[in-house]
Amino acid sequence: MLKKERHDFIMRQINLHNRVLTSDLVQLLNVSEDTIRRDLQELSENGQLSKVHGGALSKSYHSTFDDSEVYAKDAKIAIAKKTISLIKDGMVVLTGGGTTIIELVKQLPENLNATFFTISPLVAIELSNYVNIEVILIGGLFSKNSQITYGGHVISQLAEINADLCLLGTSAIHPQDGLTDTDWEINQLKKAMFNSSKKTGILCISEKLDISLKLKVAPLKNINYLITEIDPQSPELEHYKVENLRIL
Structure with missing residues (x-):
């Protein structure tokens, strides 16, 4: 799977469930933990999600005051x-x-x-x-x-x-x-x-x-x-x- 496809998959999981676990993504995408960590870091640096210990969270999930990025x-x-x-x-x-x-x-x-x-x-x-x-x-x-x-x-x-x-x-x-x-x-x-x-x-x-x-x-x-x-x-x-x- 290409990096863009992984990133699209990760963001869909984030949008649907508000959070993802690194361990779950490793199994779902059948790639190494290091690969997932790099993917999450890159998506975090691009402002698409919030990277946390063990996974990542949706950007829209953290504040009730700014709802501009609420999914759907x-x-x-x-x-x-x-x-x-x-x-x-x-x-x-x-x-x-x-x-x-x-x-x-x-x-x-x-x-x-x-x-x-x-x-x-x-x-x-x-x-x-x-x-x-x-x-x-x-x-x-x-x-x-x-x-x-x-x-x-x-x-x-x-x-x-x-x-x-x-x-x-x-x-x-x-x-x-x-x-x-x-x-x-x-x-x-x-x-x-x-x-x-x-x-x-x-x-x-x-x-x-x-x-x-x-x-x-x-x-x-x-x-x-x-x-x-x-x-x-x-x-x-x-x-x-x-x-x-x-x-x-």
Whole structure:
């Protein structure tokens, strides 16, 4: 594989999942670790990603204040506008982090009266712009890679919450394998968030459909809403039509 092809592949993984691990890229591209390190260094120097220990992060993932480089921004705004129909006055809402959730918060009605729990400091900052929304940031260890809090203390706090609705972004979703991820700590966190909520919605750009990663989070039957930017009747979503799952 040519260097440009490797770089294009790496950037697609970054755009889809917000982060990549060097070890995963070595396996996926079947090249040496030194080659991947050089690729990440070059992409970092070109300003295309942020190189960190063990991998790289999306440039758009690190700040809620500059969204000029958010990948698939129009699709995420479309998803946000669909998701708003699920949020009502008086609700208790639990959210994850990521650029899709941040776009959702930016689209909320100005007069919404609700309580939001979140594991994302960036999401909490955006929510603070709303006068009638009570914002509760769940504290714990902070993941520099995912920009969220995690760990046993966070999971203990989640166990005390009874949210009406949990809203999560995702790295991957598949008709047979359901919701999956690559990070063990984040995987356990998402499971705890499912358990803390009456209903759960997954916000997912269509490019993340039909992808399966190594760690299972939840089967489709445990998801109440799947929200993408495409028409719910699209053939791409046909295999996701299972009992109890509403597609928006």
